[in-house]
Amino acid sequence: MAFLHQLQQFRSQLESHINPSHKIHVIVHENCSITLNYNDGTHINYNPTDFAKRFHNDKKRVNLIMGPYSSGKTILLLMEKLRDAINMPCCLDGVRRSRTIISRTTYSKLWSSTIQSFMDWFDDFGDPVNGAIKTFVQKPYPLFKSRFYDDKGPIEWEVLFMAFEAEKDVDKLGSIEFTNGLLNELRDFPKSLFDAIQGRIGRYPKTQDLGTDEYPAALDCDTNPPTETHWIKKVFEDEKADSFTFFKQASGVIKDVNNKWIENPLRDNPHNSKDYYLHLIAGKTLEFINVYARGEYGLAFE
Numbered sequence: 001m002a003f004l005h006q007l008q009q010f011r012s013q014l015e016s017h018i019n020p021s022h023k024i025h026v027i028v029h030e031n032c033s034i035t036l037n038y039n040d041g042t043h044i045n046y047n048p049t050d051f052a053k054r055f056h057n058d059k060k061r062v063n064l065i066m067g068p069y070s071s072g073k074t075i076l077l078l079m080e081k082l083r084d085a086i087n088m089p090c091c092l093d094g095v096r097r098s099r100t101i102i103s104r105t106t107y108s109k110l111w112s113s114t115i116q117s118f119m120d121w122f123d124d125f126g127d128p129v130n131g132a133i134k135t136f137v138q139k140p141y142p143l144f145k146s147r148f149y150d151d152k153g154p155i156e157w158e159v160l161f162m163a164f165e166a167e168k169d170v171d172k173l174g175s176i177e178f179t180n181g182l183l184n185e186l187r188d189f190p191k192s193l194f195d196a197i198q199g200r201i202g203r204y205p206k207t208q209d210l211g212t213d214e215y216p217a218a219l220d221c222d223t224n225p226p227t228e229t230h231w232i233k234k235v236f237e238d239e240k241a242d243s244f245t246f247f248k249q250a251s252g253v254i255k256d257v258n259n260k261w262i263e264n265p266l267r268d269n270p271h272n273s274k275d276y277y278l279h280l281i282a283g284k285t286l287e288f289i290n291v292y293a294r295g296e297y298g299l300a301f302e
Helices: 004-015 050-058 073-086 107-122 167-173 193-199 231-238 276-281 286-293
Strands: 024-029 034-035 043-046 062-066 096-104 135-136 143-152 155-165 180-183 221-223 246-250 253-255 261-263
Touching: 024 073, 024 143, 034 073, 034 107, 043 180, 050 246, 062 073, 062 231, 062 276, 073 096, 073 107, 073 155, 073 180, 073 221, 096 107, 107 143, 107 155, 155 167, 155 246, 180 193, 193 221, 231 246, 276 286
Parallel strands: 062 221, 062 246, 096 155, 096 180, 180 221
Antiparallel strands: 024 034, 034 043, 135 143, 143 155, 253 261
16 A cells, blocks of 8 residues: 555656746755745845754754844744745645744734735745736735745645734634644744644644655744743743754844943844944843843843
């Protein structure tokens, strides 16, 4: 039976590898960098920092990045979700399929930040799906779907954007099943929602459609620092499960020999404007600086 399944999968792979555009849309390089080739002939490169490379290589089932403002967390995680889609095993028809949930606590934050960042990278990416280059549907929830190719064949990636403004909103999940997930600003989520979403990943596609139950079903999260009494610290540091990984980014500022704040040359986002963190901390309290510029636990309000 196993041999028959492998033979059918191999045949389906050969048939589905026909690429109508004869185009390779994505290339993943050995150093974790990624090249995206767009339909208008342009391309863009994702070049991860050393911190990002460590995340890409060392993450587990549930992962959290905690760091200061503007440290590149969102783009890093979006690229990791793309990598997860690429690394999926093939379904019986030879297509690698995955469904990702990307969430924040309000739709205004999703649209103004997360979706905007997502579309900056993926707006003109992929080949026709059901007659369209891609689909981005706003009802009942924003949905992005694209079919694209690497040098191994076709990939279909669904991304569902959902907001959970209260614990009762967990009902929105209904019976939807996901491959993996991304939670932006985890500190804004109650623990019950985190647990509920975690329980929905690793459930699509069905194992009978894949022939295996081993695939990248990770829940990746980011956050600015919460208080030390927040559930995040307990779950990801104090009582960390073996399948959980906590990644802490470098501070955006450090003190020099004269006890003056300067930008940290080892900060994780080298693409910020000049003196970004120095402008950020001007006129701010030490608590604000510790949380939003240094990425340390504390009590501060945006």
